[in-house]
Amino acid sequence: MKVKLRIWRQENANSKGSFRIYDFDEVSPEMSFLEMLDALNTKLIGEGTDPVAYEHDCREGICGTCGMYINGHPHGPVQGITTCHLSMRYFNDGDTITVEPWRAKTFPVIKDLVIDRSAFDKIQIAGGFISTNVGSAPDSHAIPVNKKDADDAFDASLCIGCGACVATCKNASAMLFVSAKISQYALFPQGKIEAKERVRNMVATMDELGFGNCSNTGACEAECPKNIKIINIARLNREFFKAY
Numbered sequence: 001m002k003v004k005l006r007i008w009r010q011e012n013a014n015s016k017g018s019f020r021i022y023d024f025d026e027v028s029p030e031m032s033f034l035e036m037l038d039a040l041n042t043k044l045i046g047e048g049t050d051p052v053a054y055e056h057d058c059r060e061g062i063c064g065t066c067g068m069y070i071n072g073h074p075h076g077p078v079q080g081i082t083t084c085h086l087s088m089r090y091f092n093d094g095d096t097i098t099v100e101p102w103r104a105k106t107f108p109v110i111k112d113l114v115i116d117r118s119a120f121d122k123i124q125i126a127g128g129f130i131s132t133n134v135g136s137a138p139d140s141h142a143i144p145v146n147k148k149d150a151d152d153a154f155d156a157s158l159c160i161g162c163g164a165c166v167a168t169c170k171n172a173s174a175m176l177f178v179s180a181k182i183s184q185y186a187l188f189p190q191g192k193i194e195a196k197e198r199v200r201n202m203v204a205t206m207d208e209l210g211f212g213n214c215s216n217t218g219a220c221e222a223e224c225p226k227n228i229k230i231i232n233i234a235r236l237n238r239e240f241f242k243a244y
Helices: 035-044 118-129 145-159 164-168 177-184 195-208 219-223 231-240
Strands: 002-010 016-024 096-100 107-111
Touching: 016 035, 118 177, 118 195, 145 177, 164 177, 164 219, 177 195, 177 219, 177 231, 195 231
Parallel strands: 002 096
Antiparallel strands: 002 016
16 A cells, blocks of 8 residues: 655654655555554664654553544544554555644643643542552442442543543543543442542643633544543533532
8 A cells, every 4th residue: 555644743842843744655454553653664764764753552442642633533533443453454545644643732742743641640640549448359249339330430431541532622621531530430439438529629630731611512522532421521510510
């Protein structure tokens, strides 16, 4: 396959970036998107050119660090997967593929496609901890939990904090991320002890860091690689109201 790659290049956070075009004809449909970028970088290094900087870690769809905007979609045009699981078979020979970093003031560009996601870390830190007994594992029936609540909490816990929700929201809102982190504890008895403090601190930190308000368009849910539901945002609002 031959593709034309239109990739955002930016030396650092203070420099002005721009798109650069790379004609690349060493693409196999069996490659993942990151493997294709690996091959491109090997070619660029061989030519004495600075390789494209991008983040990745597990390459198993778990960590979320590989997130980038591909043809107008966070993580690419295929729903429910991260960039590392995006296969080149979803593209056609001769395609032009535009690749850029998340576009949000709260996620400043470090270099090329690499962004600073530490704002999410600060929100999670503000959430604090839960009070629970430690030591040997408790009996599975020691604290009864409604099955629907357990299922909903598990679904919310699948959020990997990649930032796709922020990148796709026209207001750069972090509500889907924060609501998922709130929900995974709010639905369990163990999470109710610090519930009020948790939601107040996380929402306040989110606002202080400059994330926008929820746009109510549902774009975050549509582009989330883990299919986190916006019903969590409604739960976050209820938890916030109860905290005051």
